[in-house]
Amino acid sequence: MFNSKNYSPQQFQTTSHAVVLESTKSMQWLLVVGLTFWTIMALPLLGWADSEKSAEERGLAIAVEADKRDTGFGDFTADMTMILRNRHGEESIRELRTRTLEVDGDGDKSLVIFDMPRDVKGTAFLSFTHKVGADDQWLYLPALKRVKRIASNNKSGPFMGSEFAYEDIASQEVEKYTYKFLREEIYEGQEVFVIERYPVDKKSGYTRQVGWVDKDHYRPLKIDFYDRKNALLKTLTYHGYQQYLNKYWRADEMRMINHQTGKSTILKWQNYKFATGLTDKDFNKNSLKRVR
Amino acid sequence: MSYSKIVISIVHSRFFPLYLLILTSLLMSFDRPAFAGEITGFVATESRIFPRSPLAPVQKGTGVSLALQPEYYHDWANGTQSVLFVPFLRYDQHDGKRTHFDIRELYWQWVGSTWELRVGLRRVFWGVTESVHLVDIINQTDLVEDIDGEHKLGQPMVSFSWIRNWGVINFFVLPGFRTQTFPGVDGRLRFPVTVDNSQVQYESDAGEKHIDWAVRYSHTLGNFDLGIAHFSGTDREPRLLPGRDENNNEVLTPVYNLIDQTSLDLQYTIGGWLWKLEAISRKTRKQRMTAFAAGFEYTFANIRNSAIDLGVIAEYLFDDRDPNNFYPTAFEDDIFLGTRLGFNDVQSTELLFGAIIDRKNRSSFLNLEASRRVGSAFKATLEIRGFVNLDNSDFLYAFRRDTYIRVELRRYF
Numbered sequence: 001m002f003n004s005k006n007y008s009p010q011q012f013q014t015t016s017h018a019v020v021l022e023s024t025k026s027m028q029w030l031l032v033v034g035l036t037f038w039t040i041m042a043l044p045l046l047g048w049a050d051s052e053k054s055a056e057e058r059g060l061a062i063a064v065e066a067d068k069r070d071t072g073f074g075d076f077t078a079d080m081t082m083i084l085r086n087r088h089g090e091e092s093i094r095e096l097r098t099r100t101l102e103v104d105g106d107g108d109k110s111l112v113i114f115d116m117p118r119d120v121k122g123t124a125f126l127s128f129t130h131k132v133g134a135d136d137q138w139l140y141l142p143a144l145k146r147v148k149r150i151a152s153n154n155k156s157g158p159f160m161g162s163e164f165a166y167e168d169i170a171s172q173e174v175e176k177y178t179y180k181f182l183r184e185e186i187y188e189g190q191e192v193f194v195i196e197r198y199p200v201d202k203k204s205g206y207t208r209q210v211g212w213v214d215k216d217h218y219r220p221l222k223i224d225f226y227d228r229k230n231a232l233l234k235t236l237t238y239h240g241y242q243q244y245l246n247k248y249w250r251a252d253e254m255r256m257i258n259h260q261t262g263k264s265t266i267l268k269w270q271n272y273k274f275a276t277g278l279t280d281k282d283f284n285k286n287s288l289k290r291v292r
Numbered sequence: 293m294s295y296s297k298i299v300i301s302i303v304h305s306r307f308f309p310l311y312l313l314i315l316t317s318l319l320m321s322f323d324r325p326a327f328a329g330e331i332t333g334f335v336a337t338e339s340r341i342f343p344r345s346p347l348a349p350v351q352k353g354t355g356v357s358l359a360l361q362p363e364y365y366h367d368w369a370n371g372t373q374s375v376l377f378v379p380f381l382r383y384d385q386h387d388g389k390r391t392h393f394d395i396r397e398l399y400w401q402w403v404g405s406t407w408e409l410r411v412g413l414r415r416v417f418w419g420v421t422e423s424v425h426l427v428d429i430i431n432q433t434d435l436v437e438d439i440d441g442e443h444k445l446g447q448p449m450v451s452f453s454w455i456r457n458w459g460v461i462n463f464f465v466l467p468g469f470r471t472q473t474f475p476g477v478d479g480r481l482r483f484p485v486t487v488d489n490s491q492v493q494y495e496s497d498a499g500e501k502h503i504d505w506a507v508r509y510s511h512t513l514g515n516f517d518l519g520i521a522h523f524s525g526t527d528r529e530p531r532l533l534p535g536r537d538e539n540n541n542e543v544l545t546p547v548y549n550l551i552d553q554t555s556l557d558l559q560y561t562i563g564g565w566l567w568k569l570e571a572i573s574r575k576t577r578k579q580r581m582t583a584f585a586a587g588f589e590y591t592f593a594n595i596r597n598s599a600i601d602l603g604v605i606a607e608y609l610f611d612d613r614d615p616n617n618f619y620p621t622a623f624e625d626d627i628f629l630g631t632r633l634g635f636n637d638v639q640s641t642e643l644l645f646g647a648i649i650d651r652k653n654r655s656s657f658l659n660l661e662a663s664r665r666v667g668s669a670f671k672a673t674l675e676i677r678g679f680v681n682l683d684n685s686d687f688l689y690a691f692r693r694d695t696y697i698r699v700e701l702r703r704y705f
Contacts, residue, residue, distance in 0.1 A: 092638050116668070117665060117668050117669070119665055120640070144442060149517045150561075151589075152561075292374070
């Protein structure tokens with residue numbers, strides 16, 4: 001039953017709300033006009049303003065720009081070969097296939113299928129990366145026909161015994177780090193920004209990473225990884241960049257060297273295919289069970 | 293099934309061990325043969341060492357065994373249709389019942405955008421816990437392979453999956469029943485009286501031709517992974533009744549009841565924690581039973597940057613079944629404690645140690661599994677399964693002299 005005592009205050013609230021809205025609108029109008037005026041006035045000074053940004057803001061801006069330039073690819077598939085090399089030069093090979101789906105407003109979804117070594121053939125790894133918080137990960141074990149949701153606190157651990165940690169190969173979201181611009185310099189004949197980034201997650205194996213990013217395309221060319229004791233641990237270099245869909249740059253080869261153990265891993269990428277028509281349905285527990 | 297009879301007759305021929313030894317050595321020494329299509333699989337040589345003398349003098353001790361499991365896969369129509377064929381063959385030096393052949397998988401698969409259809413022999417796994425697999429009911433257990441209940445016989449089925457945003461529904465129609473495998477008179481890890489699989493009885497008048505069905509709903513909701521299922525048909529676990537074989541020897545005859553089983557499996561994943569629950573309610577015409585397993589696994593990842601992961605597992609097992617009306621269980625009121633070590637090295641070295649301890653009589657089942665890749669195509673496994681402190685009232689009492697060590701070398705091709 002409607003009760004008039006209850007009904008009238010609601011009406012009153014509605015009316016007062018509308019009044020508030022009206023006054024907010026005029027305030028916004030003033031603000032927009034004001035801002036536009038000052039922006040136009042300040043335009044010639046913007047070049048100066050940029051260098052007066054803090055090192056943190058400049059670092060973040062570079063990361064955001066790099067991310068922006070790599071946004072919109074939709075999906076891709078690629079084959080990976082990993083060559084693990086120990087201190088004595090002995091090699092061990094891993095072959096994998098990867099499928100990645102870009103997710104609007106969150107981290108990518110990815111599926112990794114293992115082909116080599118043969119004892120893990122058919123094993124598949126599904127992960128939903130998130131900009132904030134822990135990633136979701138599932139593993140399919142073909143011998144048992146079992147899909148296992150696994151803990152994702154292993155990000156600092158090695159991926160398949162290689163020198164790449166899980167966090168190195170996971171989707172690199174802007175929000176996963178804080179940044180600091182260090183300097184500009186020439187790296188292997190290219191003008192680069194050198195920026196430092198600090199993992200947000202306490203479970204990361206690194207205190208910081210120093211990255212060399214080329215000014216023309218905002219592609220990472222080299223990253224130095226510093227361990228929890230702030231000692232140089234690994235160096236990753238990117239080789240043979242190629243452009244796909246006239247926009248997205250991918251390296252043919254990534255070389256990771258561990259300075260502390262003398263081990264290294266070469267990660268070779270082949271058969272990059274973009275816009276393959278992958279959808280959400282290709283990235284769930286069900287599809288994980290039937291990947292080949 | 294006639295194929296298994298033919299294969300078994302070959303397997304039991306006098307020269308079979310020789311044939312298999314030659315085949316095994318060939319597969320162990322050469323690279324992948326140049327067939328058209330995708331053929332993979334493994335060949336394995338195994339030794340089981342029983343340090344203690346058996347209960348019955350007829351039971352054999354340490355012995356060797358060979359296994360072969362090739363896998364053929366072919367797809368067409370842009371991968372939307374495929375066939376998979378996985379036969380399995382084991383030859384055991386001592387136990388004629390452990391020497392066996394099975395078609396683990398032989399099915400056709402057709403995949404649409406929101407559905408999947410599969411027809412043929414398949415294996416399906418349900419569940420989350422580590423110590424027991426209560427909800428996993430589709431396939432029959434291949435007990436002679438291993439006592440861990442993780443080895444399954446291929447089950448004939450038509451299965452249809454409907455994949456929606458709100459979850460996946462799987463429908464199963466299961467014609468053709470597979471009886472549980474049991475060790476023979478020469479074998480170890482058996483009851484004092486052997487199970488006679490030639491005298492199987494069924495509650496259903498249709499016998500092994502009774503058509504079972506099952507349906508399962510599964511979904512992921514944030515940190516929860518959930519499965520709810522119902523199965524209706526012939527129980528995978530037989531009751532074992534005393535009887536006599538044709539030579540008037542004492543045997544156990546398996547009797548398979550019709551059951552209805554509803555199950556729940558649930559996992560909550562947060563940080564390094566996995567919280568797990570499996571529960572079943574099983575009903576025969578006479579009685580209902582309930583069982584559950586609940587616990588956690590916590591992983592200390594990359595300890596002190598050593599790359600090593602250490603997992604700690606604890607599960608509580610409850611089962612209220614009446615052993616007079618159901619296949620007996622050893623885990624009525626037990627605790628499982630385990631630890632898992634993953635070295636994350638180039639050879640993928642792993643180690644799992646666990647103990648299931650009966651809370652009342654302290655009877656314990658100990659289990660150690662260690663494995664390591666050797667080169668790029670071999671894998672070595674060491675297993676130690678121990679039965680200690682067994683109370684004569686415990687189901688495992690029959691295995692009191694059957695603690696064993698298993699060593700396996702597997703070659704993948």
